[in-house]
Amino acid sequence: MAPRHDCAADGVMALRKFKGVGFLLMLLALWELAAQAEWINALIVPPPSKIFKLFFELVASGQIPMQILVSMKRALAGYLLAAAVFIPLGVFMGLSRTIYRLFEVIVEMLRPVPPPVVIPVALLFFGLGDEMKIFVIFFSCAWPILLNTIDGVRGVDWVLLNTARTFGLSRAKTVWQVILPACLPQILTGLRVSLPIMLILVVISEMVGSTDGIGYFVLDSQRRFRVAQMYAGMLALAILGYTLNQLFNLLQRLLLPWQRGRQLE
Amino acid sequence: MPILDVQALSKSYRQAGGDTTLAIGNITCQVEAGEFVSFVGPSGCGKTTLLMSIAGLLAPSSGRVVVNGKEVSGPPPNLVLLFQEYNKSLFAWRSVLGNVRFGLAARGARSAAAESKARKLIELVGLKGFESHYPWELSGGMQQRVAIARALAYEPEVLLMDEPFGSLDALTRLELEDALLRLWAELKTTILFITHDIEEAIYLSDRIWVLSRRPSQIMQELKIDFPRPRHQVTTRAEARFMELRNDIYRQIGNQEVP
Amino acid sequence: MKRSQPFNWLGWSSFALLLAAWELIAWETPKLLLYFPPVSRILAALGDALAAGTILQHGWVTLGRFAAGYLLSAGLAVTLGVLLGYFRYLHGLLATSIELLRPMPSVAIIPVAILLLGIGDGMIISVTVYASVWPILINSIDGVRRVDPTLIDTGRTFGLSSWQILRQIILPAASPYIVTGLRIGLSIALILVTTAEMIAGSKGLGFFILDEERAMNSANMYAGIVVVALLGYALNRLFLLLESRAMKWRHGMIVRQTA
Numbered sequence: 138m139a140p141r142h143d144c145a146a147d148g149v150m151a152l153r154k155f156k157g158v159g160f161l162l163m164l165l166a167l168w169e170l171a172a173q174a175e176w177i178n179a180l181i182v183p184p185p186s187k188i189f190k191l192f193f194e195l196v197a198s199g200q201i202p203m204q205i206l207v208s209m210k211r212a213l214a215g216y217l218l219a220a221a222v223f224i225p226l227g228v229f230m231g232l233s234r235t236i237y238r239l240f241e242v243i244v245e246m247l248r249p250v251p252p253p254v255v256i257p258v259a260l261l262f263f264g265l266g267d268e269m270k271i272f273v274i275f276f277s278c279a280w281p282i283l284l285n286t287i288d289g290v291r292g293v294d295w296v297l298l299n300t301a302r303t304f305g306l307s308r309a310k311t312v313w314q315v316i317l318p319a320c321l322p323q324i325l326t327g328l329r330v331s332l333p334i335m336l337i338l339v340v341i342s343e344m345v346g347s348t349d350g351i352g353y354f355v356l357d358s359q360r361r362f363r364v365a366q367m368y369a370g371m372l373a374l375a376i377l378g379y380t381l382n383q384l385f386n387l388l389q390r391l392l393l394p395w396q397r398g399r400q401l402e
Numbered sequence: 403m404p405i406l407d408v409q410a411l412s413k414s415y416r417q418a419g420g421d422t423t424l425a426i427g428n429i430t431c432q433v434e435a436g437e438f439v440s441f442v443g444p445s446g447c448g449k450t451t452l453l454m455s456i457a458g459l460l461a462p463s464s465g466r467v468v469v470n471g472k473e474v475s476g477p478p479p480n481l482v483l484l485f486q487e488y489n490k491s492l493f494a495w496r497s498v499l500g501n502v503r504f505g506l507a508a509r510g511a512r513s514a515a516a517e518s519k520a521r522k523l524i525e526l527v528g529l530k531g532f533e534s535h536y537p538w539e540l541s542g543g544m545q546q547r548v549a550i551a552r553a554l555a556y557e558p559e560v561l562l563m564d565e566p567f568g569s570l571d572a573l574t575r576l577e578l579e580d581a582l583l584r585l586w587a588e589l590k591t592t593i594l595f596i597t598h599d600i601e602e603a604i605y606l607s608d609r610i611w612v613l614s615r616r617p618s619q620i621m622q623e624l625k626i627d628f629p630r631p632r633h634q635v636t637t638r639a640e641a642r643f644m645e646l647r648n649d650i651y652r653q654i655g656n657q658e659v660p
Numbered sequence: 661m662k663r664s665q666p667f668n669w670l671g672w673s674s675f676a677l678l679l680a681a682w683e684l685i686a687w688e689t690p691k692l693l694l695y696f697p698p699v700s701r702i703l704a705a706l707g708d709a710l711a712a713g714t715i716l717q718h719g720w721v722t723l724g725r726f727a728a729g730y731l732l733s734a735g736l737a738v739t740l741g742v743l744l745g746y747f748r749y750l751h752g753l754l755a756t757s758i759e760l761l762r763p764m765p766s767v768a769i770i771p772v773a774i775l776l777l778g779i780g781d782g783m784i785i786s787v788t789v790y791a792s793v794w795p796i797l798i799n800s801i802d803g804v805r806r807v808d809p810t811l812i813d814t815g816r817t818f819g820l821s822s823w824q825i826l827r828q829i830i831l832p833a834a835s836p837y838i839v840t841g842l843r844i845g846l847s848i849a850l851i852l853v854t855t856a857e858m859i860a861g862s863k864g865l866g867f868f869i870l871d872e873e874r875a876m877n878s879a880n881m882y883a884g885i886v887v888v889a890l891l892g893y894a895l896n897r898l899f900l901l902l903e904s905r906a907m908k909w910r911h912g913m914i915v916r917q918t919a
Contacts, residue, residue: 154755154756156752156753157752157753157754157755157756157757158756160753160754160756160757161756161757161760164757181775181776235670238668238670238671239670239671239674240671240674241668241671242668242671242672242674242675243671243674243675243678246675246889247889249889249890249892249893249896250885250888250889250892251847251850251851251854251888251892252851253851253854253855253858253866254854254865254866254869254884254885254888254889255885256858256870257858257869257870257872257873257881257885258873258881258882258885260873261694261695261873261878261881262695294490296485296487296490296491297490297491297493299454299459299483299485299491300485300491302459302477303457303459303477303481303482303483304477304482304504304505304508304556305477305479305508306508314504315493318493318495319493319494319495321495333763333765336765337765337766337767337851340765340767340768341767341855341858341859344767344770344771344859345855345858345859345870352767352768355768355771356770356771356859358771359771359772359774359775364775367771367772367775368772370768371764371768371769371772374764374765374768375760375761375763375764376763377763378762378763378764378765379760379763381763382763393495394536395494395495395496395497395536395537395538396494396538
């Protein structure tokens with residue numbers, strides 16, 4: 138009864154990907170040519186071959202991986218802390234009108250603050266250390282996680298709630314067995330939205346106030362006019378972002394095996 | 403003593419604009435244990451409201467519902483409502499087995515015996531082999547069977563069903579009607595069934611109440627005494643079947659004419 | 661905070677309580693004065709700075725850069741997004757490149773921008789454009805691609821030309837998604853402007869806040885943050901106002917998105 142695997146569509150997708158990859162390679166080749174032939178200033182935009190070569194060297198020497206590790210330690214600390222605090226808070230705020238109204242004004246006051254603007258505050262409190270970045274990321278990831286959790290809890294279909302009632306479930310059991318599983322997808326959405334925010338903020342906070350980390354690495358390379366190295370750092374960041382996305386998708390498939398297909402229509 | 407006693411039940415809603423609508427007018431009826439009864443009425447006449455009120459999910463504006471001698475003031479413990487939107491009612495995160503076991507667990511049955519009971523019920527509704535499937539993998543008819551199995555796992559004395567087959571195609575509907583009758587014969591639950599399909603009501607029930615337009619009131623009570631077990635071809639071919647059908651149709655249809 | 665609901669006494673009280681607690685802590689523990697200047701002092705600093713016109717000047721600079729960057733990116737991204745959504749072949753060409761470039765945090769472009777454009781308005785506006793383009797682009801492409809084929813077929817059965825279908829059917833049908841992208845782009849643009857001002861600016865609210873922090877004028881720093889928050893709030897409200905006018909037909913169905 139499950140929907141059949143559409144082999145024809147897969148074929149078309151593969152062909153399309155081939156086209157896309159081909160186009161990308163063509164662009165890279167053009168870039169290479171332009172840089173080598175000095176059509177563009179190779180000091181500012183070096184040829185991709187140079188960038189890739191340097192990138193692999195830096196990875197092999199461990200320099201880039203080490204900077205990434207430093208950044209990710211801070212980033213994940215802030216991210217997980219935000220999840221640990223704001224998912225439960227969101228659940229309570231979603232379940233109880235009173236609790237929601239208690240915090241509503243404070244949340245609406247803090248929400249419009251663009252996260253990077255918090256960095257100077259964090260600098261004031263924590264100086265240049267890891268805590269500063271963790272705090273900034275904690276603050277920045279808070280809102281998507283909190284708001285999506287609240288939305289998820291509130292959005293649980295009334296039919297599900299009435300189903301729990303008709304089966305005589307207690308309030309506590311209804312929360313545990315019905316509401317929480319039902320809003321897990323939305324909670325994960327909040328977590329997914331926060332992931333790029335986490336990455337952006339760790340880079341910014343390192344550019345503004347740090348002496349290590351991949352964000353600092355990129356800015357520092359620019360300041361020292363090590364241009365190819367700067368691009369290599371950016372490449373590392375792109376790969377990091379991509380990897381994090383894939384890891385999250387994997388996590389989502391593990392946590393929500395029942396969502397592999399379409400939603401119940 | 404009737405297992406279900408509805409006494410002068412009425413329910414009104416306050417609309418967004420501020421006016422009140424009376425959904426159910428004045429409904430009084432009794433259901434004996436083990437009966438299969440149906441409410442038939444035009445769309446929008448408040449059938450769902452009626453069922454939800456009997457199920458204790460809505461508080462009546464006046465009148466009361468008595469189940470097994472106890473007045474209803476919240477979902478009664480020996481009664482279960484099967485929702486019209488079964489796809490929204492099933493737990494998407496549980497397999498078929500998981501959903502049915504939920505019904506058992508809600509009853510308090512948690513042991514290893516519960517597992518085998520659940521499997522037996524799944525087989526009873528005709529879904530053997532699909533225990534580990536998730537709801538999204540099943541067709542509408544199969545999802546409805548899961549919902550029925552889950553409700554039956556709860557072993558309710560009274561089962562309320564809100565247009566359970568309304569959104570299924572005609573052939574699946576006939577199949578499920580027979581499946582339901584078999585289950586009912588075996589488990590001897592009392593069933594209160596709501597439908598807009600007149601022939602379905604006649605085919606399934608011992609008694610039918612015909613509801614008027616909103617605010618619904620009982621226009622007529624009909625006793626259906628075709629022999630059981632009923633048969634899709636022979637029962638429906640009886641002359642009396644068509645008479646009843648036309649009778650009810652005129653009753654309901656008449657309300658269109660001023 | 662919805663207008664149709666009763667006034668949230670509880671919420672405002674808890675907020676006021678928080679401010680009062682802050683004020684008290686600030687006065688009672690002079691050691692923490694640096695980190696928690698009393699709210700009253702912050703407000704005073706805000707008042708002074710407003711009077712002296714400094715914050716307003718910085719505010720205008722930031723607003724100007726934001727407006728330029730956001731509007732430019734919106735124009736570019738919506739146009740490109742609609743084109744890519746409509747012309748499958750184009751999308752096929754660029755999809756891989758987009759997918760590879762997307763995961764890179766857009767702020768990483770700042771050093772490149774500094775290299776190419778130095779520090780100043782040009783750089784700041786450019787990085788803002790770069791960063792805001794992504795969410796608007798992706799959502800626009802998505803929106804156009806998701807238009808139900810039935811809608812398009814309806815247009816064809818009524819004899820509409822391709823251009824008419826694009827204008828009268830596809831664009832309106834895709835508009836909720838495009839609007840979502842524009843809303844996300846709004847916050848991103850503000851983030852990038854303030855960030856760029858912090859990293860390499862000499863004017864603007866981002867620069868002001870960081871500068872005051874470096875000079876240990878925490879009251880001024882907080883005052884600046886309040887102004888930025890107000891700016892962000894005002895821009896959001898303005899967006900919602902315009903959106904509700906333009907999307908009246910959708911308002912019954914709107915699902916709250918969060919970014």
